[in-house]
Each structure stands twice: as C-alpha cells, then as structure tokens.
Amino acid sequence: MWELFLTGVDAVMSVQIMILIVLGVAVGIVFGAVPGLTAVMAIALCLPLTYALGPAAGLSLLVALFVGATSGALISAILLKIPGTPSSVATTFDGGPMMEKGEGVKALGAGVVFSFLGTIASIIALMTIAPLLAKVALRFGPHEYFAIAVFSLTLIATLSTGSMVKGLFAGTLGFAFATVGIAPVDAIRRFTFDEPNLNSGFDMLVVLIGIFAISEVIKVAESVRSGKNAAIGSVSMKSIKGFGFSMKEFFGQIPNATRSALIGIGIGILPGIGAGTSNIVSYIVAKKRSKYPEKFGTGVLDGVVASETANNAGIGGAMIPLLTLGIPGDAVTAILLGGFMIHGIQPGPMLFISQGALVYTIFVALIVSAVLMLLLEFYGLRIFIKLLAVPKHILLPIILVLCVVGAFGLSSRVFDVWTILLFGLIGYGFVKGGIPPAPFIIGFILGPMAETNLRRGLMLSDGNFVGFLTNPISGAFLLLAVLSVAWHVVGSLRARKNASTELAQA
Amino acid sequence: MKTIRMKELAIGIAMLAIGLIYLAMTMQLPDKGLIDSAFVPYILAGTICLLGVLQLLASRQPDVGPLTTEEKIEAEAEKAAGASDYGTVAKTLGLIVIYAGLLNLVGFPIMTALYLYVQFLVLTPTGHKTNHLAYVAIAIISSATIYVAFRYGFDLMLPSGPLFNF
Structure with a gap:
C-alpha cells in the first residue's frame, strides 16, 4: 500500500498534473459558486480536455473539479444567501446571518477550513475502506452483482426527493434507454430503428451532459430574461489573521466537525443521496446536540461548520462504491465513471489489482486538490466574488457550446449533439414534472449491469431464479431492496393517514 | 391546488403512454424463449405501465389535507421565479x-x-x-x-x- 501511495505521489507531483489540479480546483470553485452551475456541469465540460490526456492526468483533473465544486458552493451561500449547489443549502441558514452581522470572513474562513477537513476525513475513510471492500467484492459473481444493482436502483428511487412512484419511474426509464443497442449475451439489436449510430446504444456521457447540463440551460432560459441579480455582499480581507477565526473557536468546533464528517461519509456511501442531503442532516443533528439550539439560524459558526464539513465528507464516501463496485452513488460520481471509461478503465474490485498505481494516484490527487482548495478558495476569494457577477445570458450559451464540443468529441459525430438535445429535453421534462433525474442516470448505468448479470446468473443456474434468493449475499441485497420500498410505502401511507386525521380534527 | 393535481394527472398519462409505447416496441423483438433479449424490456415495460397507473390513481385521489412540504416548496419556488417565459x-x-x-x-x-x-x-x-x-x-x-x-x-x-x- 505504502509503495503504491508513493507511486501516486510521484505521478501527481509532475508539473502537468499539478497545473491541471490547480485549474480543476479553480474552475470547480467557480462552478460551485455560481448558482445554476453544478459540479456535474464542470466535469461534463472539462471531459473533452481529458481525451488527449493520460488516465492519471485526466482523472486528477476530474477529481480536482469535484473537490472544488463541492466546496465552492459556500461562497454564494454566504455572500448571496443562495446556495451555489444543493450541497450548501444549510450553509445559508447561518452563513447568511453571519454575513449580515459583519462576520462574513469568519464564516467563509470556517467554511473553507472545515470543507478541507471534511474532504481529508473522507479521503482517509476512502483509503481505509475501499481496498478492504474491493477484496470482498472480488468474490462476487453475477448473482451478487445483479442483486446489488437492483438494491442500488430501488434505494436511489426511494431516497430521491419527490414521490417514490416518480423516482421508480425515472430509474426504470433510464434502464429502458439503456436497452437500446445490441443486447447482452445473444447480441440481438434492440430499438435501433436500423440506425447504425444506435447499435452501441446511447453513450453514458452524452446522456449525462443532456440530462444535467443542457436541461439546466433550457431551465435557466425560462427565467433569465426576467431575472434580477442578487446583491453580492462585500468582504474586506484586510487585517485578517489566518482564516478569520480564533484557535479557540476552531477547537470548539472539533466535536461538531467530527460528527458532521461521519454523517457526510456515511450518507456519501449510500447510493442515491449525497452532499445535497448530508449538509441538511448534519445541520439538524448539530442543532439538536447543541447547548444553544435557539441560536441556530441567527448566525452561529456551528451551522456553517456542520454543513460544510458534511458536504465535503461526501466526496470520499461517494467514491467508495464507485471505485470498489463500479456503482456511482450520485450524478457526480456517475460522470466520473464516464471519465474512467473514456480512458478504458472499468471501476470495480479488479481496479485495485490491475490499476493499483492509478487508484493511489487518484487518492493523492484528492488530497492535493483538498489542500489547493483550502488555499485557493480563501486567498482567491476576491476573484471568485467577481466571477459571481458574470451575467448568465453570456455564460450559459458558452456552456452550451462547450457541451456540444464534449458530445461531438466522443466519436466525432453530430449524432451525439442531437442526442444531448434529446436528453436535455427529457431532463427539462423531468424538472417540469417534478421527477428526480438522478434515478434516471443510475438506472441507465446500472441497467446493463443488472441485465447482463441476471442473464449470466440464470445461465449458471440453468434458468432457475431461485439461485438469486439462495445465494446469501444476493438474497440479502434483494431482501433489502424489498424492505427499502416497503419502508417508503408504509411511511407515505402513515403520513397520508396523519394528514387525514389532522384535517378531520380541524 | 387544482393545477397541481391536473399536472400530476398529465404526468400519469405521459408515464402510461411511454410504458405502452415501450411495450409495443418490445413486442416487435424476436421471441427466443422465456429468457431472451426481450425478457428485461418486458419487465421494464410492465413496470412503467404499472407506475403510470399508480400515478394516475394518486392524482385522482381526493385532497386529504394541506399541501405537502414538497408542494409548498415547489409553489414558493414558482412564485419567486415569477411566470415561466x-x-x-x-x-x-x-x-x-x-x-x-x-x-x-x-x-x-x-x-x-x-x-x-x-x-x-x-x-x-x-x-x-x-x-x-x-x-x-x-x-x-x-x-x-x-x-x-x-x-x-x-x-x-x-x-x-x-x-x-x-
């Protein structure tokens, strides 16, 4: 392990990769900070840049974007009281009031430092848990992979925001789109309409760019003409020592930060929910455990620390299932999976054996990105604040062009440009219909995995489905999948019953 | 409230329509036994149709109380954003x-x-x-x-x- 780690250090310390990480973190911070731009968009736009790079350089750039964008959202959450991404919603609760009280620099400094600590804690968890889990996963066969895919799909559909029916629909529809092209095992062409471009199905990256980037551009077009720019608060960095808060305040936040990091890592590992949920959960827990819960929401440091530690702690957490099982937990790790595949790398337990050096290069790149995020985000704050003022009607068309370049660059065909438009429209339809897009993506990615392993498993057990239930790991995951749906259904029925009772009493 | 319920009804119809279209396309696939390349698409088509029916039933149910938190957030966001252009x-x-x-x-x-x-x-x-x-x-x-x-x-x-x- 130590040797692999040193190999990773050696790879990342090259001039090219260091420059890419600096750029990745800076661009990521901007995408995180500007409301409407997301980490997925940042990675989608920078993917074409990695086509010509090697796997180590390309993946280092992508993880740097991930780290930067997750943390960058705190800038607008504190200065504008608008979270740059859903991962910093809870940061606005106390970050905004702190800004109004003239403690903006302290809030920003604490946010940046505890984002850094959350990231580092999650990387330690990743480096500890991932190799162990990969060893276990090496023994998995088709039965286990099918069951894990089904479990992940149901968990994502039930945990996503909105109704379970819509979540399940999105996941199933994503799976249905994944059936386009040549079928596994017997190689029958399905739903291709004799269009040769569809023989290999829809490219995952094209789907991701369409669903998350193009739909966002269309959505913003709805309101950009009537939109008013929010007032950007100003902060003075003069006579600021360190990161704007005292050592006493720092040590006072350690229990809160530790708890929030654990929440962030735990939620990050679960498929379907990530930083968007963990920041709110850890904020609520911090408030409940606080000696002064009534002060939460009025501008206390604890709120900013809880939210920012937890959201960044999700980074390492979300990468655990991605690297060990090849299962992305959310949209950002899904697009990272696409980045891996561009370079011919299939995440999964074998990655730790066949590409051990690359895995540790990613770990080191994450650590370096976290350190650079700490320095760039705080000391480059003035530049990032200026970028918040770039008008959306200029920025979004340029982003769209970069999306087109990314799609075209995959196979040098305009067909992929049409495809991003198609999935952009589907994504926009989801937004209007209140259907969560994450299950669609996960269904699209895990669908082929589930189908291939189902058919392989059935071949192994001579067409007998019982094999999936008698296998202990497979059976346990399928049971968990049923339980997760049942739990959600019971919860919904109970909520409905309570609402009826309240209405009857009123 | 009525607008939201109408929207949910429209979503249910769209879901069912997608399920039926996908089912019709799946039926065009060559039949090579129970476990063939059409097996999973049939399950998916059936699931989408079932979910469409569930969505239709949910949208037709009488209102049981005040708006859910989700509906409130949606309504507030729409109000804040103003009319869609x-x-x-x-x-x-x-x-x-x-x-x-x-x-x-x-x-x-x-x-x-x-x-x-x-x-x-x-x-x-x-x-x-x-x-x-x-x-x-x-x-x-x-x-x-x-x-x-x-x-x-x-x-x-x-x-x-x-x-x-x-």
Missing part, C-alpha cells in the same frame, strides 16, 4: 436545433459565433441594454478560442466548414 425556451431550443443542424455544413467557428451572438440577444434580460459590439466580440473570441484550443491543443477534429477551404 416559454417563448424564450422555444427560441432557445430552436436555436440549438439550427446550430446542431448546420454545424457540419457551416463549420464550428462560423456557426458557433453566429449561434452565440443570437443566443445572447435572445437571453438578454428585459431592461438590460443590448451591447451589439460586445456581443459580437464575445461570440467571435469565444468561438475562435474554443476551436483553436480543441483543434490544436487537444487534437479534436471539430468541423471546420468552408472557412478553411480557401
């Missing part, structure tokens, strides 16, 4: 279609500059002064920078069009 959405979609359709023929540098300029105009906020000179300059510089960076920096063969035929 679907005209701008349609124009934007039209421009993207034209851009994609003419990309190969006209070439990336010219088509991108044209698209960017017109899209800037379409998205310019009401009451915001339109600076044509700045828009043209940003469109040309952005298009040229992206083209040169990807064509020569990253070896990505973007369609050059007639500009480089002379």
Whole structure:
C-alpha cells in the first residue's frame, strides 16, 4: 500500500498534473459558486480536455473539479444567501446571518477550513475502506452483482426527493434507454430503428451532459430574461489573521466537525443521496446536540461548520462504491465513471489489482486538490466574488457550446449533439414534472449491469431464479431492496393517514 | 391546488403512454424463449405501465389535507421565479436545433459565433441594454478560442466548414 501511495505521489507531483489540479480546483470553485452551475456541469465540460490526456492526468483533473465544486458552493451561500449547489443549502441558514452581522470572513474562513477537513476525513475513510471492500467484492459473481444493482436502483428511487412512484419511474426509464443497442449475451439489436449510430446504444456521457447540463440551460432560459441579480455582499480581507477565526473557536468546533464528517461519509456511501442531503442532516443533528439550539439560524459558526464539513465528507464516501463496485452513488460520481471509461478503465474490485498505481494516484490527487482548495478558495476569494457577477445570458450559451464540443468529441459525430438535445429535453421534462433525474442516470448505468448479470446468473443456474434468493449475499441485497420500498410505502401511507386525521380534527 | 393535481394527472398519462409505447416496441423483438433479449424490456415495460397507473390513481385521489412540504416548496419556488417565459425556451431550443443542424455544413467557428451572438440577444434580460459590439466580440473570441484550443491543443477534429477551404 505504502509503495503504491508513493507511486501516486510521484505521478501527481509532475508539473502537468499539478497545473491541471490547480485549474480543476479553480474552475470547480467557480462552478460551485455560481448558482445554476453544478459540479456535474464542470466535469461534463472539462471531459473533452481529458481525451488527449493520460488516465492519471485526466482523472486528477476530474477529481480536482469535484473537490472544488463541492466546496465552492459556500461562497454564494454566504455572500448571496443562495446556495451555489444543493450541497450548501444549510450553509445559508447561518452563513447568511453571519454575513449580515459583519462576520462574513469568519464564516467563509470556517467554511473553507472545515470543507478541507471534511474532504481529508473522507479521503482517509476512502483509503481505509475501499481496498478492504474491493477484496470482498472480488468474490462476487453475477448473482451478487445483479442483486446489488437492483438494491442500488430501488434505494436511489426511494431516497430521491419527490414521490417514490416518480423516482421508480425515472430509474426504470433510464434502464429502458439503456436497452437500446445490441443486447447482452445473444447480441440481438434492440430499438435501433436500423440506425447504425444506435447499435452501441446511447453513450453514458452524452446522456449525462443532456440530462444535467443542457436541461439546466433550457431551465435557466425560462427565467433569465426576467431575472434580477442578487446583491453580492462585500468582504474586506484586510487585517485578517489566518482564516478569520480564533484557535479557540476552531477547537470548539472539533466535536461538531467530527460528527458532521461521519454523517457526510456515511450518507456519501449510500447510493442515491449525497452532499445535497448530508449538509441538511448534519445541520439538524448539530442543532439538536447543541447547548444553544435557539441560536441556530441567527448566525452561529456551528451551522456553517456542520454543513460544510458534511458536504465535503461526501466526496470520499461517494467514491467508495464507485471505485470498489463500479456503482456511482450520485450524478457526480456517475460522470466520473464516464471519465474512467473514456480512458478504458472499468471501476470495480479488479481496479485495485490491475490499476493499483492509478487508484493511489487518484487518492493523492484528492488530497492535493483538498489542500489547493483550502488555499485557493480563501486567498482567491476576491476573484471568485467577481466571477459571481458574470451575467448568465453570456455564460450559459458558452456552456452550451462547450457541451456540444464534449458530445461531438466522443466519436466525432453530430449524432451525439442531437442526442444531448434529446436528453436535455427529457431532463427539462423531468424538472417540469417534478421527477428526480438522478434515478434516471443510475438506472441507465446500472441497467446493463443488472441485465447482463441476471442473464449470466440464470445461465449458471440453468434458468432457475431461485439461485438469486439462495445465494446469501444476493438474497440479502434483494431482501433489502424489498424492505427499502416497503419502508417508503408504509411511511407515505402513515403520513397520508396523519394528514387525514389532522384535517378531520380541524 | 387544482393545477397541481391536473399536472400530476398529465404526468400519469405521459408515464402510461411511454410504458405502452415501450411495450409495443418490445413486442416487435424476436421471441427466443422465456429468457431472451426481450425478457428485461418486458419487465421494464410492465413496470412503467404499472407506475403510470399508480400515478394516475394518486392524482385522482381526493385532497386529504394541506399541501405537502414538497408542494409548498415547489409553489414558493414558482412564485419567486415569477411566470415561466416559454417563448424564450422555444427560441432557445430552436436555436440549438439550427446550430446542431448546420454545424457540419457551416463549420464550428462560423456557426458557433453566429449561434452565440443570437443566443445572447435572445437571453438578454428585459431592461438590460443590448451591447451589439460586445456581443459580437464575445461570440467571435469565444468561438475562435474554443476551436483553436480543441483543434490544436487537444487534437479534436471539430468541423471546420468552408472557412478553411480557401
């Protein structure tokens, strides 16, 4: 392990990769900070840049974007009281009031430092848990992979925001789109309409760019003409020592930060929910455990620390299932999976054996990105604040062009440009219909995995489905999948019953 | 409240329609026994249809109480954002279609500059002064920078069009 780690250090310390990480973190911070731009968009736009790079350089750039964008959202959450991404919603609760009280620099400094600590804690968890889990996963066969895919799909559909029916629909529809092209095992062409471009199905990256980037551009077009720019608060960095808060305040936040990091890592590992949920959960827990819960929401440091530690702690957490099982937990790790595949790398337990050096290069790149995020985000704050003022009607068309370049660059065909438009429209339809897009993506990615392993498993057990239930790991995951749906259904029925009772009493 | 329920009904109809279309397409696949390439699509089509029916049933149920938290957030967000400007959405979609359709023929540098300029105009906020000179300059510089960076920096063969035929 130590040797692999040193190999990773050696790879990342090259001039090219260091420059890419600096750029990745800076661009990521901007995408995180500007409301409407997301980490997925940042990675989608920078993917074409990695086509010509090697796997180590390309993946280092992508993880740097991930780290930067997750943390960058705190800038607008504190200065504008608008979270740059859903991962910093809870940061606005106390970050905004702190800004109004003239403690903006302290809030920003604490946010940046505890984002850094959350990231580092999650990387330690990743480096500890991932190799162990990969060893276990090496023994998995088709039965286990099918069951894990089904479990992940149901968990994502039930945990996503909105109704379970819509979540399940999105996941199933994503799976249905994944059936386009040549079928596994017997190689029958399905739903291709004799269009040769569809023989290999829809490219995952094209789907991701369409669903998350193009739909966002269309959505913003709805309101950009009537939109008013929010007032950007100003902060003075003069006579600021360190990161704007005292050592006493720092040590006072350690229990809160530790708890929030654990929440962030735990939620990050679960498929379907990530930083968007963990920041709110850890904020609520911090408030409940606080000696002064009534002060939460009025501008206390604890709120900013809880939210920012937890959201960044999700980074390492979300990468655990991605690297060990090849299962992305959310949209950002899904697009990272696409980045891996561009370079011919299939995440999964074998990655730790066949590409051990690359895995540790990613770990080191994450650590370096976290350190650079700490320095760039705080000391480059003035530049990032200026970028918040770039008008959306200029920025979004340029982003769209970069999306087109990314799609075209995959196979040098305009067909992929049409495809991003198609999935952009589907994504926009989801937004209007209140259907969560994450299950669609996960269904699209895990669908082929589930189908291939189902058919392989059935071949192994001579067409007998019982094999999936008698296998202990497979059976346990399928049971968990049923339980997760049942739990959600019971919860919904109970909520409905309570609402009826309240209405009857009123 | 009624609008929300109508919307949910429309979503249910759309879900069911998608399920039925997918089922019809699945039925066209060659039949090679129980476990063949149509097996999973049949399960998916059935699931989508079932979910569509569940959504329709949910939308037809009488209101049981005040708006859910989710509905409240949705309503507040819609109120805060103001009325949706679907005209701008349609124009934007039209421009993207034209851009994609003419990309190969006209070439990336010219088509991108044209698209960017017109899209800037379409998205310019009401009451915001339109600076044509700045828009043209940003469109040309952005298009040229992206083209040169990807064509020569990253070896990505973007369609050059007639500009480089002379």
